[in-house]
Amino acid sequence: MSLLPLRHPFTYLLGFVALCAASLSPLSANAAESDENTLVVYSARKEELIKPALDKFSEKTGIKIALLSDESAKLVARIESEGPQTKADVLLTADVMNALRASEKGLIKPVQSKILTKTVPAALRDPENKWFGLGKRTRVIFYNKKLVQPSELSSYEDLADERWKGKLMMRSSSNVYTQSLLSSMIATHGTDETQKWAEGIVANLATTTTGGDLDLIKAVGAGEAAVTVANNYYFARLLNSKIDSERELASNVGIFFPNQKPKKGEMKGAHVNVSTGAVIATTKHEKEAVALLEFLVSEESQRFYADSNQEYPVNAKVHMSPLLKSFGTFKGDTIAMSDIAKYAKEAVMVADKAGWK
Ligand SMILES: [Fe+2]
Numbered sequence: 001m002s003l004l005p006l007r008h009p010f011t012y013l014l015g016f017v018a019l020c021a022a023s024l025s026p027l028s029a030n031a032a033e034s035d036e037n038t039l040v041v042y043s044a045r046k047e048e049l050i051k052p053a054l055d056k057f058s059e060k061t062g063i064k065i066a067l068l069s070d071e072s073a074k075l076v077a078r079i080e081s082e083g084p085q086t087k088a089d090v091l092l093t094a095d096v097m098n099a100l101r102a103s104e105k106g107l108i109k110p111v112q113s114k115i116l117t118k119t120v121p122a123a124l125r126d127p128e129n130k131w132f133g134l135g136k137r138t139r140v141i142f143y144n145k146k147l148v149q150p151s152e153l154s155s156y157e158d159l160a161d162e163r164w165k166g167k168l169m170m171r172s173s174s175n176v177y178t179q180s181l182l183s184s185m186i187a188t189h190g191t192d193e194t195q196k197w198a199e200g201i202v203a204n205l206a207t208t209t210t211g212g213d214l215d216l217i218k219a220v221g222a223g224e225a226a227v228t229v230a231n232n233y234y235f236a237r238l239l240n241s242k243i244d245s246e247r248e249l250a251s252n253v254g255i256f257f258p259n260q261k262p263k264k265g266e267m268k269g270a271h272v273n274v275s276t277g278a279v280i281a282t283t284k285h286e287k288e289a290v291a292l293l294e295f296l297v298s299e300e301s302q303r304f305y306a307d308s309n310q311e312y313p314v315n316a317k318v319h320m321s322p323l324l325k326s327f328g329t330f331k332g333d334t335i336a337m338s339d340i341a342k343y344a345k346e347a348v349m350v351a352d353k354a355g356w357k
Helices: 009-023 026-030 047-061 072-085 096-104 114-119 176-189 191-204 213-221 232-239 244-251 286-296 299-308 322-327 337-342 344-354
Strands: 002-005 038-043 064-069 090-093 131-144 227-231 253-256 271-280
Touching: 038 047, 038 072, 038 286, 047 064, 047 286, 047 299, 072 090, 072 096, 090 096, 090 286, 096 131, 096 176, 096 271, 096 337, 096 344, 114 286, 131 176, 131 213, 131 232, 131 286, 131 299, 176 191, 176 271, 176 337, 176 344, 191 344, 213 227, 213 232, 213 244, 213 253, 227 232, 232 244, 232 253, 232 322, 244 253, 271 286, 271 337, 286 299
Parallel strands: 038 064, 038 090
Antiparallel strands: 002 064, 090 271, 131 227, 131 253, 131 271
């Protein structure tokens, strides 16, 4: 966790206090003396990817930003424990589940912005405009090209079939990406069918050792498993890696967009998730906070995001990066993000019951 002072010397003080608060108690954060004019952004985005965009925003508007980076769930917990004294003005999450949690706990507020509602498609934002998708990603199948032919692949549902026994690696069920996928399964199939699917998946696992999405794709590249499911931008990162051995592993891996020709009842396209932005309920800087979210969906900012983090832009005027384009076009599941978020609790229960570690 770190807090980067971006513009103003006073943010150094805030940075120091918040840094201490991060490792001590939440109460220390309440005591932080922040500059009245500093917008405090709690962000789960990779720091080197979000900071240039925030710098640009400060440059354009003169609004100073203090950035606190951590995992989405920890940031939500932190805002909750800091209560009304929180210094946070904006929350940026890496997935929709944590935006929903923040919303359920009353930590974020609805905002009125024609720019946001016009730019971000309805399916990619909260119906009450409490959170907005800022970047789209797909969670797709990766396969070892020596072990699997793309013709053998079809859908997420099919990965639970026993012919994949001992050949599959999956992200842990404590991970929000897995929970989102499980939630959309529940939204499509209901809880009972999803339970059977989760049990099939667990029975097919090559190993219970997982790791992050990057580790999964690398393991498939190394032949430790034949197939896995991960977010597309991790594959892009591996292909662009400065490390020769990583690029070599990536060259063994193929990307497959599942559920493009779904059988009856199957999910209707590749699973889509969003990174999100939201305004904290207790902010005293709502205008500036909304201006930041508007900037993050602007063409300039979206182009930067598409090219640097390899996410699909939410702004329809911005094209996807050449590398994402090379992965091919695909049909995304049409289910609304808010519907996926609805089944978060059931998803965790299903995974637990299935013994999905
Ligand atoms: Fe990620």
